[in-house]
Amino acid sequence: MSDDPAVEVASPAGPRHRPTRDRENAGTGVRHARTGTPVPRLEREIDMTMLNPQLVRECADAVAAVLPVPGVAGEHLLKMLADFGGVDTLDSDQVLTAAAAGMWAQWVRNTDIWENAHAGGRLSDGEMFRTNAASVLAIREALAGGSTWEHALDLVTSSDRVLPDGRPLRKMLPSAHKSGRVHDYATTAARRWDNRISDSGLNPLAAYLAVGAAGAPFTSDWHGMPKWEPRVRQFVAALIEPEHPHWGGTLAARLNAFPGELVIPSLEATLLENPAQLSADVASWCVSTCALGYLAVTPG
Structure with a gap:
């Protein structure tokens, strides 16, 4: 597994290094990754109920200054959240969900281990769908309850964690060694962010914006993200439209493949509330048989 570029700060000379305090200035103690200049301290503590454009922009600019990606500015992070994820950065619930999804993604x-488990058949598309939903919800709840990032990732990568299909994580992955690697990688990345927040003086909102933006290209249509509800609404509407272009004339066959009796309002409610509560067969029907993730969603 390669290091996550959003976790450590790269020096202008190339090698990665941890942020250090600059005791001679009143800034955050973090040096700009490219210029070496101190990053100004944000004077206000985070209050997710009092987000405003100035605070959000200050936080985005502050964290962009220490990311090891050349040319990234705060406006780029905010644009990624808005354009990819549909996230309103003045909505604390959306920011928190985007951060939780970004951490998990x-x-x-x-990671290569998780993706290989998926590709190798140990985690089907339906189970990946349910596991993603359950994991993001768990991380989000932990963060909302005041957990550190490390603790939140520890919860969802513990080898004893029970996945939605009833298996402990260690049974899904091919060995305890690989299970341990996933846990260590995730918690180490999260701990580095925890340390950066506490040691550097960065407003915690800055870190939420950064990790949410980094994950947005992968998580934009995940459960809980702003684009999820329109996808679900249009999907269930298409289930009674045989001529909908998504089906290509195959709706009847797909409906016949539904495991049990299809009650569309119940399916819609579960997809919106928590897809992890779907049965394994229904989850597979949604994402594999009906290609829920490939539905072309009409804006508006």
């Missing part, structure tokens, strides 16, 4: 879902 970058530090677990998109």
